[in-house]
Amino acid sequence: MRKIVIFFSVLLLACGAASCQKADSERPWGSAVIYMPQASYTPYTVPNGGTAQQSNKNYSVDKDAGKVRIFLGIYRAGLEELQAYMVYVSAGTVPLDGTTLLPDGAYTLPSSVSCPDGKRDATFFLTVDIAYLKANADKDFSLPVTISDPTRYALNEKLTTTQVRIDTSELLSKEGL
Template sequence: MKNYSIHSVFTLVAAAALLTFTSCEEQQEFGVRKIYMPQAAIYNGGLTHEYPVPMPNLPVDNYRIREDGMLDIILGVYRSGEGDLSAYQVEVFIDEEATARAAAATNRGVELPRTLCTLPERVSVPDGDRQETFNLRVDLPRLIAEYPEYNKNRMIVVVGIRNPSKWELNESLSRTTVIIEGGTFLPVVPILKNGDFGTGSSESWHLVNINNKPFELMKIDEEKGELQIGVDNYSQYGGDSRFMCYQQLDSPDLEIGKTYVLSAMVSIPAQDFYMTADKKNLKREMDFGFALFPKTTNMATQNDYKPGDTKFWYMDVTMDNGKGHYPLLDGTAGFESFSSIHLNKRPDSMGAGEFTMDADHMGGYVVFYVRLRNTCPDVKTIRVTDVKIVAK
């Protein structure tokens, strides 16, 4: 929170609301002793009682995030009128019916889950004061964990006051429609899950030993946050073998016709593939592809990603003769972007990882595909992390 106390926040809010209130009523109305919620009038003069969080153009935050991660939204009560500032109390409650109506009427609106918010049962204003603050407390850690998709929504709850112990309630300003902007408080949900290969990522990525070789070329190291690709002494197995690590493209944020960028960071140590000194006699012993497969693919048996069907989009690194750069032979300088080391691609835009989503790939797969040929001696461990798809 900016360098203001909660009391300063409320005073500013109450003052702004009071100016709005008095501009809508006759000036002598201020002399009438009425209790109301200033937040119900501050945003648009009380026409809708909306109270956005954060509040646009307010010089201070109308919320704070506590050390334990809880979100406190600052609300309050205020008594207009002159004279006699004796103590009073009001009850605080959530208006369930009004909340449902407001959520239905708000663009991107959803009801704030009731189990994640708390309010005091009542607010007491001491002798000599006309106002007091209270907090709508939201369990932000649970909200992030249980409703991550709400980062694109506005979460709504209508808070009201009633049954004042003294004075009269201003019914027209006794309820505040709190509208929490999800994008401010909840992280963006990535299109790809667990692209960092960290804790829990094995639930999102699937490994396939297509030819059922008696070893596993690929593994996920969640502690290091890497997909690791490697095998010692492949020559003992011989023949061609193919392996995949894939994830289905099932994010609701993907849209047909929209352009995205697919990216990953990869670290390749120098490999012991066969090549003459003049680099003219090279055995093509390994292909390493980063690809998008259409939704019709049989992911248990897919034999290749290059030939035939042009719906298989990819960038890859191979040991093809005639290429001027050999990342699989020379290695990389630590982690580099896959697009910066690729040798082949389809379509051309995939050279930069760019693709436009279509109906064939909606529900398809993002894939790391490796093919080893008979003469491959071994594969020193290749590491992959930070896999992303982002809208361009």
């Protein structure tokens, strides 16, 4: 009987040692997915209510260049190792209700955005011509901006398109343009 108890005790200890795993706190968690944080705001209105003294404005103005730079970005969620990735950027063709689609000649947008090793996020800009906005101050504009085809990781499909809406008259008056 004693040999049976010793045998099962050794067997249980061996099984217990073989089944040891990392603690949950040491394991990576969450899905490594890429998304646009601004896509969670529908629409992503410019200006967003920040004042010249506040740092939470979602745009900047370069009066010398005659451009408004609207802040957009990409973000990689999850706790996996932070490796470099790239996504493509494109503009859509369907404006938001009550707005006019921002025409090609009135803005610039990068064709891709890269995030380097060791970083989660990268910023890019929708750059809009101030002269065009001034000439069309009576219209509000919109432009869907979409990310696609990541070189690494997956996309959070619910947050790949930011519906940028420009309240033209408010933007011009707030900046004294």
